[in-house]
Amino acid sequence: SQQGEEDPQALSIQEGENATMNCSYKTSINNLQWYRQNSGRGLVHLILIRSNEREKHSGRLRVTLDTSKKSSSLLITASRAADTASYFCATVAREGSNYKLTFGKGTLLTVNP
Amino acid sequence: EAEVAQSPRYKITEKSQAVAFWCDPISGHATLYWYRQILGQGPELLVQFQDESVVDDSQLPKDRFSAERLKGVDSTLKIQPAELGDSAMYLCASRGGLNTGELFFGEGSRLTVL
Numbered sequence: 001s002q003q004g005e006e007d008p009q010a011l012s013i014q015e016g017e018n019a020t021m022n023c024s025y026k027t028s029i030n031n032l033q034w035y036r037q038n039s040g041r042g043l044v045h046l047i048l049i050r051s052n053e054r055e056k057h058s059g060r061l062r063v064t065l066d067t068s069k070k071s072s073s074l075l076i077t078a079s080r081a082a083d084t085a086s087y088f089c090a091t092v093a094r095e096g097s098n099y100k101l102t103f104g105k106g107t108l109l110t111v112n113p
Numbered sequence: 114e115a116e117v118a119q120s121p122r123y124k125i126t127e128k129s130q131a132v133a134f135w136c137d138p139i140s141g142h143a144t145l146y147w148y149r150q151i152l153g154q155g156p157e158l159l160v161q162f163q164d165e166s167v168v169d170d171s172q173l174p175k176d177r178f179s180a181e182r183l184k185g186v187d188s189t190l191k192i193q194p195a196e197l198g199d200s201a202m203y204l205c206a207s208r209g210g211l212n213t214g215e216l217f218f219g220e221g222s223r224l225t226v227l
Binding site: 004030031033035040041042043044045048088092095098099100101102103104105106 | 117146154156157158161168204206213215216221
């Protein structure tokens with residue numbers, strides 16, 4: 001089962017524009033992570049935001065978290081053609097004695113040169 | 114830079130055959146995961162190991178799938194017999210340190226069942 005739901009499913013923009021992807025989830029979480037996946041490759045971790053944090057930055061990435069709405073957003077500023085990839089949010093939530101990381105379905109971002 | 118190694122990268126097999134995937138996590142990472150990713154969807158957890166012990170295999174189709182991590186280092190995921198619906202990317206990931214931290218993924222094994 002998948003906890004996170006990304007929106008939109010696909011996004012096409014021009015180089016230099018900003019890209020915003022949203023993630024909604026259902027249960028209480030310990031943290032939320034964003035990953036990137038180039039076509040046919042493995043996933044690469046981008047950023048982690050804890051449940052007690054509201055905003056985090058890393059280079060051209062800005063992540064927000066609203067635990068009251070159970071939602072997060074990933075903003076990529078000044079996008080480049082090389083940012084073309086699928087982006088997944090992943091929630092980390094406690095299940096018994098374990099912490100389970102569950103991925104959403106992803107947003108396919110296309111940045112046109 | 115340390116990486117998660119997976120093999121084979123690509124595997125084509127006929128239905129009812131057996132197939133196996135291998136993963137070597139980053140050295141020192143105690144937690145190892147196998148995920149299955151169908152084209153166009155997000156990865157779904159098949160099995161999670163902590164050292165050599167299975168922590169979560171609730172989504173593993175145990176009638177045909179098996180996974181082991183005998184010495185708590187590398188791991189093998191087996192499918193027998195393979196079915197058409199098993200065509201997917203099989204991703205291995207590992208994690209060190211905090212049990213709520215980031216995962217490091219391998220490049221995956223793409224399975225096509227004919």
